[in-house]
Amino acid sequence: MKGKVTKVEIVVLLKQVPATESIIGIAADGVSIKKDDIKWVINPYDEFAVEEALRIREAQGGSVSILSVGSEKTVEAIRTALAMGADKGILINVPDKDVCDGLTTAKILSAALKEIPFELIIAGQRAVDDDNFQVGAATAEFLDIPHISMVIKQEIIDGKITCHRTVDGGTVVLETPLPALFTTQRGINEPRYASLPGIMKAKKKPIDMKTMTDIGLDPETVGKPLTKIVSLKSPPERKGGIMIEGDSAQEKAAKIVKILHEEEKVL
Amino acid sequence: MSQNVLAIAEQIEGVFRKVTFEALSEGRRIADQSGGELNALVLGDNIENISKELEQFGADRIIVAENSALSEYLPDAYGNVIADVINKETPEVVILGASTQGKDIAARLSARLNAPLAMDCVAIRFEDNNLIATRYMYGGKILADVVLNGKPQILAIRPNAMTIASAAGTGAVEKFEVNTGKTSVKFIEKHLDTGKVDLTEADTVVSGGRGMGGPDFAVIEELAQVLEGAVGASRSAVDEGWRSSSDQVGQTGKVVSPNLYIACGISGAIQHLAGMSSSNVIVAINKDPAAAIFQVADICIVENLITFIPAFIEVYEKAQSEGDQNG
Numbered sequence: 001m002k003g004k005v006t007k008v009e010i011v012v013l014l015k016q017v018p019a020t021e022s023i024i025g026i027a028a029d030g031v032s033i034k035k036d037d038i039k040w041v042i043n044p045y046d047e048f049a050v051e052e053a054l055r056i057r058e059a060q061g062g063s064v065s066i067l068s069v070g071s072e073k074t075v076e077a078i079r080t081a082l083a084m085g086a087d088k089g090i091l092i093n094v095p096d097k098d099v100c101d102g103l104t105t106a107k108i109l110s111a112a113l114k115e116i117p118f119e120l121i122i123a124g125q126r127a128v129d130d131d132n133f134q135v136g137a138a139t140a141e142f143l144d145i146p147h148i149s150m151v152i153k154q155e156i157i158d159g160k161i162t163c164h165r166t167v168d169g170g171t172v173v174l175e176t177p178l179p180a181l182f183t184t185q186r187g188i189n190e191p192r193y194a195s196l197p198g199i200m201k202a203k204k205k206p207i208d209m210k211t212m213t214d215i216g217l218d219p220e221t222v223g224k225p226l227t228k229i230v231s232l233k234s235p236p237e238r239k240g241g242i243m244i245e246g247d248s249a250q251e252k253a254a255k256i257v258k259i260l261h262e263e264e265k266v267l
Numbered sequence: 268m269s270q271n272v273l274a275i276a277e278q279i280e281g282v283f284r285k286v287t288f289e290a291l292s293e294g295r296r297i298a299d300q301s302g303g304e305l306n307a308l309v310l311g312d313n314i315e316n317i318s319k320e321l322e323q324f325g326a327d328r329i330i331v332a333e334n335s336a337l338s339e340y341l342p343d344a345y346g347n348v349i350a351d352v353i354n355k356e357t358p359e360v361v362i363l364g365a366s367t368q369g370k371d372i373a374a375r376l377s378a379r380l381n382a383p384l385a386m387d388c389v390a391i392r393f394e395d396n397n398l399i400a401t402r403y404m405y406g407g408k409i410l411a412d413v414v415l416n417g418k419p420q421i422l423a424i425r426p427n428a429m430t431i432a433s434a435a436g437t438g439a440v441e442k443f444e445v446n447t448g449k450t451s452v453k454f455i456e457k458h459l460d461t462g463k464v465d466l467t468e469a470d471t472v473v474s475g476g477r478g479m480g481g482p483d484f485a486v487i488e489e490l491a492q493v494l495e496g497a498v499g500a501s502r503s504a505v506d507e508g509w510r511s512s513s514d515q516v517g518q519t520g521k522v523v524s525p526n527l528y529i530a531c532g533i534s535g536a537i538q539h540l541a542g543m544s545s546s547n548v549i550v551a552i553n554k555d556p557a558a559a560i561f562q563v564a565d566i567c568i569v570e571n572l573i574t575f576i577p578a579f580i581e582v583y584e585k586a587q588s589e590g591d592q593n594g
Contacts, residue, residue: 134374141378146451170459187512226383241565249578266527
């Protein structure tokens with residue numbers, strides 16, 4: 001017998017990142033990236049979060065709010081999530097020059113969340129720019145709520161969420177009462193595209209812009225990250241290798257096995 | 268200033284993960300450079316008998332947090348106990364493997380302790396007494412040097428990136444009084460593919476892409492098995508539904524750095540290259556001589572996979588058995 005299904009107020013944590021096909025160059029300062037020619041998109045894992053939030057709302061009612069920390073440019077990504085179907089957006093406006101590390105971002109998000117009613121927070125397992133894998137769990141810790149990361153399937157019944165979490169070598173099923181936070185892993189859903197009517201509607205949906213001061217944070221103290229990038233470099237470029245020639249698959253196979261065994265010593 | 272290091276071990280069903288030995292080895296190196304101690308923390312149920320193993324990697328003290336409530340990894344129970352140990356031990360550095368579990372612990376811990384975290388580091392060095400962590404960003408397209416201000420400095424290290432070194436430690440085992448504190452997350456069940464080599468820890472990874480032409484990965488599976496490696500996949504193969512998303516290598520999947528990476532029928536999109544280009548040796552097999560993967564591979568073969576891989580296995584196995592006979 002199924003338990004009680006109720007409305008869920010959901011907040012999705014969303015970051016705007018360079019599209020994954022972008023070539024990333026290093027800026028003249030040596031500690032940031034060139035931002036001119038980059039196409040900016042919703043972090044792919046956050047896109048799964050938006051989609052999952054919409055599916056929960058469609059199945060059980062409730063609302064979906066999008067919360068971001070970033071420069072004004074981030075409005076574009078929030079607008080895309082609204083076009084997918086989210087109800088409203090909140091942007092904590094932090095100028096690009098005030099670089100946030102994962103922990104700072106989590107501090108800002110959790111301060112903002114203290115003023116937003118929620119039962120469930122969904123975030124991507126990581127943002128594909130900084131690759132910190134940190135913001136979701138750290139935000140949950142600051143809010144003193146449980147979190148479950150890398151989720152590929154979830155179900156909410158009787159005020160509890162059951163999550164299938166991917167771990168190295170399999171999956172684990174965990175359960176926790178709401179309010180809670182979970183992070184998405186690829187496989188949880190296939191995000192929808194924003195429809196034309198969706199895009200039109202999104203233009204009228206509210207996006208609240210706030211500063212750190214508005215949510216009770218002092219930019220001078222909270223804005224000082226504990227980690228600092230001192231240099232960026234491109235990884236050593238790999239040179240194209242040797243092309244194995246031969247008259248037959250067998251002949252080529254014999255050559256490779258010999259190289260891998262005798263020269264590279266990896267077999 | 269001497270830096271005391273606490274290494275958090277990870278065991279699954281009573282077996283330590285390889286990255287645990289890597290974390291201890293790196294922790295030992297950090298401790299030695301600054302004249303500090305290396306202590307290890309093991310959490311779980313029925314683990315006291317395996318804990319001694321960590322002395323081979325230089326652990327001075329091995330702190331055992333044993334409790335039935337820790338038999339499975341739960342983010343809140345583990346987080347509470349680890350935070351208690353850190354508050355008691357006050358190490359300057361906390362090091363652990365950036366596995367799925369380790370990343371989860373590190374993230375929650377950084378907030379609990381208001382401590383700086385370098386996630387998924389591939390190298391750690393000292394410069395003017397400052398610890399500098401090197402880590403990839405943008406899915407492997409950029410390498411960043413990061414300094415951490417605060418205490419403890421949390422270092423989550425990427426599996427397979429650092430070398431394991433044996434070192435004699437005092438290896439004194441001591442029990443920690445476990446109090447799991449306030450917890451909400453409950454374990455229901457698990458489905459583990461035991462016996463399978465984990466993708467991020469494998470010495471050899473054999474990946475298939477769109478060039479596989481369908482969900483039949485039998486030749487890839489067989490090659491991985493013969494080489495005692497793991498099977499990976501490109502995003503195309505995952506999007507087609509041929510492989511599960513946990514097999515995906517690339518910017519939106521797993522980043523791997525095995526000793527040998529064999530890319531089969533993978534064109535070499537920038538997102539895929541980001542996830543595997545730190546491998547030691549890359550072999551690419553593709554029937555398209557213009558495939559981008561050939562720009563980064565060390566050894567390139569233009570061939571049809573379905574006929575080539577069985578030939579490769581045959582030659583390899585023959586060489587193996589001859590090698591055995593020659594002693």
